[in-house]
Amino acid sequence: MGNRLAGKVAAITGGSQGIGLAIAQRFAEEGADVSFCYRSNKAGADEAVTNIANTGRKVAGFQYDVSSVNDGQKFVADTAAQFGKIDILVNNAGLERRADFWDATEADFDAVLNVNLKGLFFITQAFVKHRMAVKAGGKIINISSVHEELPFPHFASYCASKGGVKMLTRNLSIELAPLGITINSIAPGAIETPINKNLLNDPAKLSALLENIPLKRLGTPDDVASMAVFLGSEESNYATGTTFFLDGGLTWNYQEQ
Numbered sequence: 540m541g542n543r544l545a546g547k548v549a550a551i552t553g554g555s556q557g558i559g560l561a562i563a564q565r566f567a568e569e570g571a572d573v574s575f576c577y578r579s580n581k582a583g584a585d586e587a588v589t590n591i592a593n594t595g596r597k598v599a600g601f602q603y604d605v606s607s608v609n610d611g612q613k614f615v616a617d618t619a620a621q622f623g624k625i626d627i628l629v630n631n632a633g634l635e636r637r638a639d640f641w642d643a644t645e646a647d648f649d650a651v652l653n654v655n656l657k658g659l660f661f662i663t664q665a666f667v668k669h670r671m672a673v674k675a676g677g678k679i680i681n682i683s684s685v686h687e688e689l690p691f692p693h694f695a696s697y698c699a700s701k702g703g704v705k706m707l708t709r710n711l712s713i714e715l716a717p718l719g720i721t722i723n724s725i726a727p728g729a730i731e732t733p734i735n736k737n738l739l740n741d742p743a744k745l746s747a748l749l750e751n752i753p754l755k756r757l758g759t760p761d762d763v764a765s766m767a768v769f770l771g772s773e774e775s776n777y778a779t780g781t782t783f784f785l786d787g788g789l790t791w792n793y794q795e796q
């Protein structure tokens with residue numbers, strides 16, 4: 540338990556499992572009140588609410604679909620109404636769909652882009668309007684991916700969405716700086732969460748991946764939460780418009796045998 544986020548209110552998209560859940564829990568342990576939304580994992584959301592409440596912080600879990608602009612706006616409005624304000628926005632909700640490029644469907648493209656990029660765009664806009672209305676700065680943290688930089692064959696829509704997040708982060712850092720709002724991204728490598736269940740259940744694929752990671756392990760949701768606490772705290776005040784890679788060395792791993 541610490542107090543690096545004491546007195547802050549954080550809104551986190553996708554807090555019912557995986558990385559978003561770890562961030563919600565750690566933020567509360569650092570003194571923040573936490574609101575999160577989720578798509579469908581009600582059991583995970585209920586458990587998160589119970590565990591976070593045990594830290595003594597205020598918590599709320601809303602079932603809102605961030606691919607709907609209206610739902611995203613409601614998430615921000617409901618959180619601000621219930622908690623009085625939002626200081627930190629964590630755009631974490633995301634998904635991926637695997638397909639050879641020539642087989643990718645419009646439905647899959649829309650599912651990925653509407654959550655990972657469009658939803659993030661309009662929730663961020665709602666958060667910025669809220670901070671403008673209360674005449675205060677704030678912090679935005681996007682959970683991007685190493686695939687904002689690194690190709691991932693058969694996941695073209697995912698890479699396009701995360702590349703979009705990279706550019707949006709840079710662009711908004713300039714536009715929001717006069718408002719006292721910073722925006723940064725975290726680019727995780729391979730993290731042990733439900734999004735990777737196929738990989739985690741395939742020992743051959745998993746050991747091939749571990750061969751490519753210089754630190755020879757997957758990341759944990761808590762590894763990502765540690766960086767998110769830093770970016771949500773005053774310690775990161777001079778950082779904006781950049782991406783912090785957390786990948787065990789994966790992205791720049793090049794060696795000759």
Ligand SMILES: NC(=O)c1ccc[n+]([C@@H]2O[C@H](COP(=O)([O-])OP(=O)(O)OC[C@H]3O[C@@H](n4cnc5c(N)ncnc54)[C@H](O)[C@@H]3O)[C@@H](O)[C@H]2O)c1
Pocket residue numbers: 552553554555556557558559576577578579580603604605606631632633634654682683684685726727728729730731732733734735
């Ligand atoms: N796990 C990894 O290896 C990894 C690596 C790089 C980046 N990421 C990114 O981290 C983020 C979290 O991923 P994760 O691994 O925890 O995945 P996950 O599948 O375990 O969790 C995803 C979360 O997003 C939420 N979500 C998805 N669609 C939503 C929607 N339409 N509306 C509201 N919420 C929605 C879910 O409710 C869930 O809480 C994603 O943006 C993902 O791209 C993950």
